[in-house]
Amino acid sequence: MDAEPGRSAHTMRSKERPVNAPVRWLTGGGAVVVLTLAACGTPGSSSEDDAPARAGTEEITAPVTADEVAELGEVTLRVLADAGEESTLTELIPEYEELYPNVTVEVEYRSYDDIVRTEANTLSGGDPPDLAQGAQGYALDGALVEAGLIRPLDDLAEAYEWYDRYGESTLGEFRWSDDGTRFGTGSIYGISPVVSMVGVYYNTAKLDALGLELPQTFDDFEAALATARAAGEQPIMFGNALKSTGLHIFGVVQGQNADPAVTRDWISGTEGATFDTPENVATATTIQEWAQQGYFGEGYNGLAEDDAVARFAAGEGVFLIGGTWQLAAIQAGGGDFGFFPMPPGESGLHVASGSLGMGWHVSTESDVVPAAAAFIGLITSDEWAQKLADLGRVPVLAQQIDTAEPLFADAVAGSGTILADGGNTYSFDWATGSMMATMGGALQELMDGRVTPQEFVTPIQDDWAAFQAER
Template sequence: MIHIRRSLVGLGLGAALALSACAPGGSSSTTDESSAPAPGAVKTDAAALGDVTLTVWDQEVRGGQEKQMSTLNAEFQKKYPNITIKRVSRSFDDLVKTLRLALTGADAPDVVQANNTRSQMGEFVKANQLVNLDPYAVAYGWDKRYPQSVRNVASYSPDGKTFGSGSLFGMPQVGEVVGIFYNDAKLKTLGINPPKTWAEFDAALATAKSKGEVPLVLGNLEKWPAGHVFGVVQGRFTKADDIRKLGFGQSGGNWVTPENTKAAQALVDWVDKGYFNSGFNGQDYDPAWQGFTKGQGLFLIAGSWLQADLSAAMKTDVKFMLPPAPEAGGTAVTTGGSGLPFAITQKAKNKDAAAAYINFITSPEAMKVLADNGNLPVVETAAQKAPDALATDVFTAFGTVSEDNGLVPYLDWATPTMGDTLGATLQDLLAKKVTPQQALEALQKDYGDFTGQ
């Protein structure tokens, strides 16, 4: 995820994520048990830690995301006036670009949101730049509140080689699910019912185009957004377990299959039929979805992180749905998982204070603040009251696809280089610079080089 990110790992996928490959680059040093404080040395009484200033880097910059972080930071400092939060909030892209260098500097932040990918968190773990949180998980009960499937998304072996198991190196706040936002008012005007099957979705796109509407909104200048669109379409044709092998970088998968070819061809067909907004490959992500809030387009394939902003702008005119069930039958398959976890850097001056902060912003009370501001809590979701109709749609969709084991990982998590490969390849595919076969062969090469296949 990578989303707004994002790219993120799917929830409810079990603990068997034996991914055995090294993250490239970084320091030659490796994390060992010394990176974690001794269990008896953990101090959980934040009020007794003396005067502390914590520098926190996050990427919660959009409306609902920014509100929940500002609220929680204010409440934390009110409860613990001895701890001052110095917040640095950056866009996802800026955070990814600057975090690697920041962690090696003399003034490294204390707490950071680190993308779960091997090229980010995995490499930071390998370079001994993040704190092993296992003792804090026991002390604060995170190992009881957070299901193993959620903790897996921020777990690595101490040497950074294995992803999805081992020790905990971060704590996420939010869940994520990619689905289909639609302008319900426009659907009604066009006489279209919300599609329940892929055939109905195809018909809705054709009807919208014939009546002068833009069927699909996409801003793909940053390249990663097309990965979310492809992930949804891939679930139409490809089995969830096959997608998981590819997304987790597990051996035994294959990009060049008839099912993935159908998915790639479907994107090309949408281009050929003029279903996307004009110039989508050269438009930024944010202006594209912001245009959707102003009545441009009928459908927006995107993630739950846009929920609060879309609801604020469109009120009851916008709704959210999971993609239809695969053509082969079964339940919906779509990309999803957790937001970027919060981690403690090895250069944090007071790691106990940093852990107390993470505990506060991931507590049951924090989950309510997240929900109140239109965000999707990654745990205890069912206990929260959605703040509006769109949030209800998203909360319900996340719960349904999680329970049905339909969440699959973000595809750019597969290898340390897959983010760049996937983004560039899909942008070229949508620009018709490469064929579906050539696109899939490029993805297979990246995946195959990593897994040794």
């Protein structure tokens, strides 16, 4: 039988699942980041206390064995994954199915935007996947927790020693109160084996031709931009059609002025936090000046991020401010490239938008939880850290890997420097369900010169304040 569109053809067998109760959608929320372990809670209303035990609630007390998975009989593990995971899962699934031969894995891939837009409906339907990748922040993960669609993973955290292997602070971005309204505290609802960190890619040949050394300070970086522009080069290759890339630019520039802890507080909804600060106005001023000086080239608000990366990989531009998830695309260009964290300014810290990758969640309706736990156990294992590195992805467990590829080694080292400085600030769009559109649109207006730096920060804080008022 042919596979459905967007779904890999491992199998098309389906399982009957109970339909969830109507979903109560998230309308507001926020939290102080408290990196302490809380008791595991069960999603859903307390009115269900007398109901029969739901699927997906069995506790995992130790790493799942092949014998335990075999006790499920012949089953299908259904997976919903981001399209960017396809190369990883193409390698992992055959290994998983060899380890657990009674399980057939079925994968459906969706774009990141489609996951954010459609996953809650998919998981609340009558035949949800067992495993699904989510997106940190209120727009998706908070809604999934509030609606009781994904189970806490505190038992897996204990069984697979995530606290020791990852570090408790690293897991904070997957912690939620059980009603999904408080971010950064409560139970763990997801996990990712990879790091997504924003930094600066550079074209080694162009830097050499311009007589430039790697910048050691933010002032050095700005001087390099001016030198490149004066020599007729495009200083920064940039595509901002989908708006998210502009947020990455803002994050690395903001880090030269602002305390990253203050930014994290604002993103996580700490009471009294504000975006309307002198540091953020100064950041907006710098970005607007870069645009006015031609550092981003022409037509960047109409250029897709992937197209900008492809142009950079083909030799256009001196620098590209982008994420570690773009390593493979840049390596594919065959040129000589490097990567460094944005050098520090007044803050003295290496700061950037950064987090773990999209988290893996287990559906509360899954009737194959041991198989799902085994899948997560495999992809987060020490052994798979090296395999992730071989696929061009930066694993959280970077101390476990060995690589001779210079660009990848740069990305691992740069990500480690940011994490060591406590400089990862999460992602601005986690702050509210509409922040990507609000901040992304405001950045386009800022860079086009249609608003002043002060006018730029106002609607962003208004969006945040309105969201917090609904809590």
